Amino acid sequence: MTELENTQIEINELSLDQVFILLEQQNIDQLQLLxxxxxxxxxxxxxxxxxxxxxxQLWALIPESLGSETLTFLHDEVRNALIIDMPAEELIAAAELMEVNDLADMIEELPEPVRQSIEDNLSAEILEHLETSLSFDDGTAGRLMSPDVITVRSDVTLETVLRYLHIHEDLPDYTDGLMVINREGIYQGKLLLNKLLTHHEDTLVQELMSIQHQAIPSLTSEHEIALFFERSNFVSAAVVDENNHLLGRITMDDVIHILRSEADHALMSSAGLDEEADLFAPVIKSAKQRTIWLFINLITAFLAAWVIGMYAETVEKIVALAVLMPVVASMGGIAGSQTLTLTIRGLALNQISSGNTSWLARKEVLIGIINGLIWSAVVAGIAWLWFQDIGISLVIAAAIVINLIAAAAAGIAIPLTLHRLGIDPALSGAVILTTVTDVVGFMSFLGLATHYLL
Amino acid sequence: MTELENTQIEINELSLDQVFILLEQQNIDQLQLLxxxxxxxxxxxxxxxxxxxxxxQLWALIPESLGSETLTFLHDEVRNALIIDMPAEELIAAAELMEVNDLADMIEELPEPVRQSIEDNLSAEILEHLETSLSFDDGTAGRLMSPDVITVRSDVTLETVLRYLHIHEDLPDYTDGLMVINREGIYQGKLLLNKLLTHHEDTLVQELMSIQHQAIPSLTSEHEIALFFERSNFVSAAVVDENNHLLGRITMDDVIHILRSEADHALMSSAGLDEEADLFAPVIKSAKQRTIWLFINLITAFLAAWVIGMYAETVEKIVALAVLMPVVASMGGIAGSQTLTLTIRGLALNQISSGNTSWLARKEVLIGIINGLIWSAVVAGIAWLWFQDIGISLVIAAAIVINLIAAAAAGIAIPLTLHRLGIDPALSGAVILTTVTDVVGFMSFLGLATHYLL
Incomplete structure (x- = not known):
């Protein structure tokens, strides 16, 4: 049994806690081993x-062989801070070991002299790949692809292919097939390793290759690439130019990276944060990054204050209104954020089109009316128990229904409009929505009160 | 050139708009073709x-061969609604074509008689796999794994392996290697196809197999599995029981599914929504699902109202307080949500431990103080221009600094506490945080005003 237990390796041998403890103990040997x-x-x-x-301290202990790949996993801000302190030779050595797309991402962020000294030291082949990569915009298939593709021709037999593979010492990671191209370098299809291993050696590549194995045009966006892989069963896919020339390939680990980045971006930008920022950045730097978001919020907060200010006289006379007004605003904000979230998700998954927008809008407004009626009754009841004033109860009930309807409409209209304008709704949708529900909430509540209760 | 252009296939041939148009035109032939x-x-x-x-209408047009796999891509609520209307034979046929883990997920949701009739019609082999799958909790490696693994022994040559593979018509998708097991079914390592294709036929499997190719214990959580794949370069990994017996394998498409679900869950639950819910569910059903979130929010809103109520007399005397109080609360809410979001992300990536919590807390509080000082000065200035009252300006400045410090502390403490209690901070963190910043904001602002301005 002991032998068996030894072979069971636990996932995640290296834990953060362990590293902190070893660092504190200055147990360098053990740390290096781990x-x-x-x-x-x-x-x-x-x-x-x-x-x-x-x-x-920890970075200094990482073996050089792991260093370059580790750099590619780091977020921009952390990576750049580490790079600045690296001696030139080490940086060049790390660059040579990197995948071309990672190198392209990194080199763009470096100061010009450092960049130049790296480029001067790269082999002609890597430099050419790097230039191709940099000629595409960040976030496109052309930038994401890697050039390490094994190609074969369609008129050879599997035996020839197998012999050709034997020349290699190893195949690139994530090779689930070989790309079939013609004399001109035009992509023709993919010979899956599955087929190669299960068919007779005399078979010709063209009999086995999958021609429905779509290639990705080089200008395809990361988001489309991720959706494409999710829906297919590919581990790698060819990237081609507008003439169907094979340029490189994209692999499933890139897709995992895209998905993680998208999720990260959605989460962080909803709070006005930059996903590339360092959790442990200097205080001043972080404070500066966050302050813009507070400034934007300040404008919307003063807009709400200004609305209240318009009804200052009413509030002065009926102080219960000041007590209850946050309830109206916040119910609208919550209901609206539910509709907003659904719409943002629908847009991200390409699930919203002119064919279903009106259905969706009608549905959301109806939900707003139903929940508005239910909760306005509850709030009116509580308000009555508290202030014993039927007028206030009726006014707050009406204001909640109005605000929930406005919230539903805004929850659909705001992200659709932002999307059409090319602005990411995940970033600014919530701020605009809250402004709407605050303004509508305060205005309907205090406006109705001014009209009916004074 | 025409031939070349024809081979370039566009990603995403089937667009939602197109489907809506064809459905409206009742152009069934074209739709079926697409x-x-x-x-x-x-x-x-x-x-x-x-x-x-x-x-x-569309579901009725989908060819049977695609139907079962389509079902596995649908969210629970949509899938279950479609299944209910399917004739028993069709459902059984679909079940037989499904992967075992997808089948397990689906069958758990079905009414007992339907479930029974499907189970009665499954082959003995599939039924056994299904029972194994169902014996593991949802969200574990055991439930996620599929049983379609090709195994080899370590003491045979590559030639034998190649001959054995030739018996197969095809290999399962995402096969990047063969699992090496011994006579007792104990997992020993993985023979990568890369190695198989690049080494001499006389080589023994044991010379080539990767023993550092870790297996995943069957009780590992989905979240850990995703982190594991992200950090490695595997396309598939073995799943083993506590005695290291090979049970099945998990593939990279599962990981993509996990990542998508996690992102979906984080986004949706932050607005109190269920990610499995149907965007086009009946209005009553949706209203019911969302109403709980409104109820929870109502409690926190009345808590804030209650705090204001305590200072009703003050507000009655100085109505400017009612006008300005939302500014104090909302600045705290925004600053707090930034800290909260960072902490939630850090927890999700296992990046927060006892070794760095105090560093982080100190940093966030410092940022709160810095941004508090900056923006309280701005707000005090605006308040002075508006109400020409130095007392109000000083009180609101102090309240904003207090609230931003409280927001930073709460933004760290709330998710850490929820995490320790086993509650998902993404779900309830924001509600609790806003309650804190509302209460602290109103209390400090109105409390200070009552003390110094009356």
Whole structure:
């Protein structure tokens, strides 16, 4: 049994807690041992979870063989901070080991002299790949692709292919098939390893290759690439130019990276944060990054205050209105954010089109009316128990129904409009929505009160 | 050139707009043609974007060969609604074509008699796999794994392996290697296809197999599985029981599914929504699902109202307080949500531990103080211009600084506490945080005003 138990390796050998303890004990040997057997992505996560001093200590202990790949897993801000302190030779060595798309992402962020010295030291082949990569915009298939593709011709037999593969020492990671091209380099299809391994050696490649194995046009966006892989069963796919020339390939690990980044971006931008920012950045830097969001919010808060100010006299006479007004605004905000979230998700999944928008809008407004009626009755009841004033109860009930309807309409209209204008609704949708529900909430509640209760 | 252009196939042939137009035109032939060449995941996305009537029409047009796989891509609520209307034979046929983990997920949701009739009609082999799958909790490696693994022994040559593979007509999707097991079924490592294709036929499996190719314990959570794949370069990994017996394998498409679900869950639950809910569910059903969230919010809103109520007399005397109080509350809410979001993300990535919590808390509070000082000065200035009262300006400045410090502390403490209690901070973190910033905001502002201005 002992032998059996030994072979069971636990996932995640390297834990953050462990690293903190070993660093504190200055148990460098043990730490180096653990690091040498860890995966680069794991090391990157741990580095990002370290305050600056500890991070530098740990970075110095990472073996050079793991360093370059670790760099590619780090977010921009953390990576750039580490790179600045690296000696030129080390940086060049790391660059040579990187995948071309990672190198392109990194090199764009470097100061010109550092960039130049790296480029001067790259082999002609890597430099050419790097230039191709940089000629495409960030976020396109052309930038994301890697050039390490094994190609075969369609008029050879599997035996020839197998012999050709034997020349290689290893195949690139995520090779689920070989790309079939013609004399001109035009992509023709993919020979899956599955087929190669299960068919007779005399078979010709053209009899087996999958021609329905779509290639990705080089200008396709990351978002479309991710949807495409999710719906297919590919591990890798060819990237082609407008003439169907094979340029490179995109692999499933890129897709995982896209999905993680998209989720990260959605989460962080909803709070006005930059997903590339360092959790342990200097205080002043972080404060500066966050202050813009507070400023935008301040404008909307003063807009709401201004609306209340218009009804200052009413509030002065009936102070219960000041007590209850946050209830109206916040019920609208919550209901509206539900509709907003659904719409943002629908847009991200390409599930909203002119064919279903009106159905969806009608549905959301109806839900607003139903929930508005239910909760306005409850709120009116509580208000009556509290202030014993039937007028206030009726006014707050009406204001809640109005605000929930406005919230539903805004929850659909705001993201659709932002989307059409090319603005990411995940970033600014919530701020605009809350402004609407605050203004409508305060205005309907205090306006109705001014009209009927004074 | 024409030939070349023809081979370039556009990604996403089937667009939602197109389907809506063809359905309206009742152009059934064209629609069936498009559907037959679409990917199941694509069809599922389009079905989910259809109102109920159109969805049923479209579902009836989907060829049976695509239907079962399409079902596995649908969210629970949509899938279950479609299944209820399917004739028993069709449902059984679909079940037989499904992957075991998808079947397990589906069958758990079905009414007992339907479930029984499906189970009665499954082959003994599939039924056994299904029972194994169902014996694991949802969200574990055991439930997620599929049993379609090709195994080899370590003491045979590559030639034997190649001959053995030739017996197969095809290999399962996402096969990047063969699992090496011993006589007792104990997992020993993985023979990568890369190695198989690039080494001499006389080589023994044991010389080539990767033993550092970790297996996943069957009780590992989906979240850990995703992190594990992200950090490695595997396309598939073995799942083993506590004795290291090979049970099945998990593939990269499962990981993409996990990541998508996690992102979906984080987005939807932040607005109190269920990610499995149907965008086009009946109005009453949707209203019911959302109303709980409104109820929870109502409690917190009345808590804020109650705080204001305590200072009703003050507000009655100085109505400017009623006008300005939302500014104090909302600045705290925004600043707090930034800290909260960072902490939630850090927890999700296992980047927060006892080793860095105090560093982080100190940093966030410092940012709160800095931004508090900056914006309280601005707000005090605006308040002075508006109401020409130095007392009000000083009180609101102090209240904003207090609230931003409280927001930072709450933004760290709330998710950490929820996490420790086993509650998902993404679900309830924001509600609790806003309650804190509302209460602290109103209390500090109105409390200070009562003390110093009356």
């Amino acid at each position: 690091l040498s057997s860890a995966l680069p992505g794991q090391i990157a996560d741990i580095l990002e979870a370290m305050p600056p001093t500890e991070r530098k | 559907l037959s060449s679409a990917l199941p995941g694509q069809i599922a996305d389009i079905l989910e974007a259809m109102p109920p009537t159109e969805r049923k």
